[in-house]
Amino acid sequence: MAFLQIDNVSKYFPSPLGEGRVCVFKDVTIKIDKGEFVTVIGHSGCGKSTLLNIIAGLDEASEGGVLLGGREVSGPGLDRMVVFQNFSLMPWMTVFENIALAVRSAYQDWEPSQVAAHVNKYIALVGLKGAEAKRPAALSGGMKQRVGLARAFSIEPKVLLLDEPFAQIDALTRGVIQEELIQMWNTSKNTVFMVTHDVDEAILLSDRIMLMTNGPSARIGEIVDVTIPRPRSRESIIDHPHYYKIRNHVIHFLVRHAAHAGGVGSASGGRSVEEPVLVRF
Ligand SMILES: Nc1ncnc2c1ncn2[C@@H]1O[C@H](COP(=O)(O)OP(=O)(O)O)[C@@H](O)[C@H]1O
Ligand SMILES: [Mg+2]
Incomplete structure (x- = not known):
């Protein structure tokens, strides 16, 4: 059992057309180790915030559950702190x-x-x-x-949940705060689950990047293992031979999934869920 385990979580909302329900994402399973920094990247509307809110206990899974330290999460708690895009001070x-x-x-x-x-x-x-x-x-x-x-x-907190915290901050300041975040994380060794749409940010910060396909019925399509050694800085990381390989790989994924709503090869026909593709750089 992982430290933070998102276990077959699906989310449905009532259909805006009045009948039935819409599947935002289906059977999302993510296993996060203690002290790991995981980011989720995906197009707007694929369900990243909904997933983060379920981990925070601010929203409920329709199916599946979230386990922290082996215990099921229900409702918000001080063991999980959220940083929102809109600051919420x-x-x-x-x-x-x-x-x-x-x-x-x-x-x-x-x-x-x-x-x-x-x-x-x-x-x-x-x-x-x-x-x-x-x-x-x-x-x-x-x-x-x-x-x-x-x-x-x-x-x-046991887990830090960051929902696009730098989305409203200008690029230059964002870089400075990203490095402050790395420094705090280096000493605290918190487990972090972060949503972003910034590929460079994801590479700089992550141990693993979850690539989410587009909704409806989004899923984790790929998991990219970022092996670039730490400590990392924005300046040094761009010289690493894997940097542009990862960047291109992630951007190609996002472009592919922008063109095919629902994601390439979405689970269908009652078949069991597809496992995400694991990629290691
Ligand atoms: N409370 C809600 N009721 C109905 N639909 C919702 C609700 N919250 C989010 N959605 C829908 O779920 C989808 C995923 O939203 P969200 O998690 O905010 O996406 P992201 O953070 O990836 O941009 C969107 O299509 C959005 O319209
Ligand atoms: Mg969002």
Whole structure:
């Protein structure tokens, strides 16, 4: 049994046409080891956020289940922290208070001084020293998401769930925050499940990249094992001989699956589910 196991999860929504139901994805199985960094890449609408929300306990699987440390996940919990694309900070609270709120809820018996020291440690890790007293309205997108990441890491969850956290951040800032994320992950060794649509980001961060076919009835079509050694940086990784091989492979997959909605070779005719293709670079 893997540390985080997504076990034959399918999701259906009521059909917008009123009758029947639409299958977003079917029989998704992903086994994630403790400390592993896994990303999911796929076209918009294939069900990435829905899958992440099921792991978070914010949505329910129609079939199958999610096991964390051998126990079935039901509902949200502090063992799984989510970072959303839209930052989701409390607008009336300062940077410090936004993070402290999470820390206090995770460590309820801590003294205020202990909470403050912990919050300040994470504020420093994301380079927000000096901005502690600012409210979200006074922060740039990049700074807001630094607060989101600091908040998520500060409660030291078993699993970090990142749903396109850099999608709204300009490319230059995104690169800087990606490296901060790598550094935090290097020390925390959290298990991370991240949704992205940025191929370069996926290669930089991942141990494995799950390539999702298009919906309806999306599935994990391929799993790419990224063997480029760590530590990685944006600068050094592009010189690695496997970098452009992986990049081309992933882009080809995405282009193929944009042309064939439903995915090449979707399971059909009552046949058992196809296993994802494993690729190793
Ligand atoms: N609450 C809902 N009710 C009905 N359909 C939904 C709901 N949430 C998502 N969907 C549909 O499920 C599909 C997958 O959505 P989503 O997980 O947001 O995709 P992604 O994150 O990959 O862009 C989309 O077609 C979307 O319209
Ligand atoms: Mg999404």
